[in-house]
Amino acid sequence: MNRTHFRISEMIFCLTLCALPFAFFLWLRRSVKGRLPLPPGPKGYPFIGNMLDMPTVTPWKVFQEWCKVYGDVIYLDLPGRPTIVLGSVKVAVELLEKRSSIYSDRAVFVTDKLLSWDFNFAFMPYSQTWRNHRRAFHQYFNQGEVHKYHPIQVRECRAFLQRMLDSPENIAQHVRQIYTAIILKIVYDMEVTGMNCEYVLLAQEAMMALNIARVTEASWVEYLPILKHIPSWVPGARFKKLADRFRPVVETMRDKPFNQIKRDVANGKGSSSVSGKLLKRLQDRFGETELNQEQEEIARNVAGIAYAAAADTTTSAAQSFFVAMSLYPDVQRKAQAELDRVVGPDRLPDFNHLDELVYIQAVALETMRWAVVTPLANPHRLLRDDEFNGFFIPKGTTVLPNAWAMLHDPDEYPDPDEFKPERFIKDEQLDPNVRSPLSIAFGFGRRICPGRHLSGSSLFLTIASVLHTLSIQPALGQDGKTIDPSTMMSTGIISSPKCVPCIVNPRSANAEHLIRHWNSTASE
Template sequence: MENILAAGVIILLSLLLYQWLKRSWFRPLPLPPGPNGIPLIGNVFDIPKTMPWKAFRDLASVYGDVLFLRVPTQNIVVLNSTQAAFDLLEKRSDIYSSRISKIMIALIIPKQWNFALMEYTPEWRVYRRNFHQFFHQRTVHNYHPIQLNQCRGFLRRTLGDSSQLSQHIRLIFSGIILKIIYDIDITDMHDEYIQIAEEAIAALSIVQVPGKFWVEFLPIMRYIPRWVPGAYFKRKAEQYQSIVAKMKDQPFDAVKRNMALGKSGSSVAATMIENIHADAKDTAAQREQEEIARSVTGLAYGAAADTTTGAAQTFFIAMSLFPHVQRKAQEELDRVVGPNRLPDFDDYDNLVYIQAVALESMRWIPVTPIGVPHALTRDDEYRGFVIPKGTMIIANAWAMLRNPEDYPDPECFNPDRFIKDGRLNPEVRDPTTIAFGFGRRICPGRWLSSDSLFMTIASVLHTLNIHPILEPDGKKYDPFSHRVDGINLTIEKVPCTVTPRSEAAAALIRQCAA
């Protein structure tokens, strides 16, 4: 047994040495700049496991906006400027649109059904096309009544019990997406479907953090028994696998049962199931199409609620820390909407400052500060450097959205930066062109997310005042001290309280409950 282990170690070290020598010596052009690595293990200790977006930005200040790191079996390039991101991920999207095949994802999802994590293949295009037909820019207006209903439900719940603000916020977007996708009505965060999505998205967020699990750097580790001390990753994968499978299958199966009983209402899942039965020619084709439908609806269910919730949390935190912004937004709402009704989507064009508040919420604390990494499918040259095939490409949206050249005084929450002469200023970079990703992997649900965030901001500020909660030492709240680690920047608890702006505002909320 000892001889076998020794032979395995020798083989592993030999492979690592070969990879290191190959990367170091056999390149016609230099690699992009980055910190010197340690032979064999490279930059393993330069890759942070928490808040990597800040660490990558700090490294970029030393080595430049295109940062190169390497770890065993994987090259990594971090793009810290919009120029580099657009040059590569947009203009060369034909070779920068794939994904890295991650060991932990493969262990959690044996057949990779989450098309956001799929490699750039014809199969991915089929999944993306099925998703896009329900959420493109010319379709999402169909969901406005659901969005209005959920925003007003938030107002009612908050008026009744403002102590559960964080849960009420999450319920807005979970309620929107569950109703759209599965025609499921939920009333509180204890709902079974909400719990499933929360746990599954947390698991998928954790396993995508670069450097979180060593098996991604040393794939041979996947073959060690689960009881070995270094096989912690296997035990976590087993735990996450059943959680993620429930997110894809449980609500979809509920729709199928309701359709069989004639009880199903209008939903994305029901429409896809009807189309399958109408178009699929045989049982095998039906199974294949149903797997696509489960995947498309499962991804929307899990991802849409999580990302938009994060942007709304940022909005609440910002209003509590920058009260002059809150007052200015309320002045616009009083002028445009008036005291006798709640805002709706017909007010959109006239609520320019509210639009700017939404944009600044996307910029100030981006929900996906390093996004989902891309993968390069062939060797490429950029600025006189070579980027090898298979390199993981990380777009550091945090660094881009905090760039003072594009956004002066970036730490300050300032919606006015987007406004000129009473309209949105097209000369200022739109943060959604960064926050939603790049190229062919841009978020396909961005139109629904933007509409939901706008209506939430307008509804809340028209009727409620947002107040800060101070830290125990009396200082202003630091949102990052209460974050949940993962690839998404999620705040555990929103440090705010809310009260009705007036008795008339409270009456408006009660009227919408009738």
């Protein structure tokens, strides 16, 4: 054995020696703590518990099967990170909403810090720092504010329709561009110039890194945080290579557009954007030369996460909508019939039509249910010991709400794998007795997604605009036969269709004229 191999083996051996006593302590504490038993779950191995049982491909489906065996609360014994999975809405509401004062903390991931993703206040612990970030975000994205962004959403949606006419083979890229363009204009007052715009690619790469980090070998460092100190050249240290590659991307995504706005405000140009308003308030409060560092960091972080998260989550939902329409032509026809009746052939839909477009609203709800954007939501963390249904849940436990399982519960949503907007409608109105997917898909309790109002309105407008003007069909293969649209989804903190195999054409010559005329007029 040469000297290099000996040093690697020696390092791995030393790390193992350091980790085993810690694992033994956790196992011992688990076995004696409390008079009540832990929730049931799959039997693990000594010291490492369920580490080897953790699925890396569609874990939400595996967890759903485990819940059928062990119940709606299952316990996973993971070194340094005891975890429970919640498999039903009932238990999620009981713990994450009714007991939100102790279930609103966040599980902290080592890889988030290594990638510089810890600026995201959705990942921050339950603290005053988190409250300050959320307050700043909520100020500009609450339900009473988002209507101010309707003109931006309408403009970008109609520009998107023209791009779909000009190059319909690029559906996935066009979908990503529209939502990046909307949020960049709102947050930084910046224009997206095309599919290869730097800011579109930055957001895509940064979110891709986060997805990879949460589902690959990087997860091992979460169980043994000491591993974060090993060099990137050590075998098995893929998470370090991932961090070295993507950390600059994440930081550039967060900093570059914000620094441009900061220069504009300092030069007196002003801005109507969210970040411009945040900076102007700081300037008025602290003076032009020396802004408060903590407050500036909050502004930078809030702008950055609005840009990254909005661009990715709504993109996923809209791509799933295209897949669904190619699979369910009857749904498409029903939606288009409603649009023809409410909007008519001589107009394009806008937010004024929202209340009358009941079936379109149902299509948007079913899209959020059928293809869940965040299948496991964001993990919560328990702040103190708790008891539930005769079981003991220890302080520090990571809590995973299986949103996918809840939204595919046949008791709540019969035939859950089918795309059926009708399930939300009764007497030509949205049925209040059917649970809205929005109450699950955007999280629970005090950690519910504060950007849900903007995301929901953007998705509605896209669906209405596309179905009013375009026809969606499954793509054809080289042999001329129809390609069966796939419902396979990627695995990650955000789940998206692996491909969007569709053919898109204008519904009529008049529909194409409406799109091109509006865009030519808007550009004058």
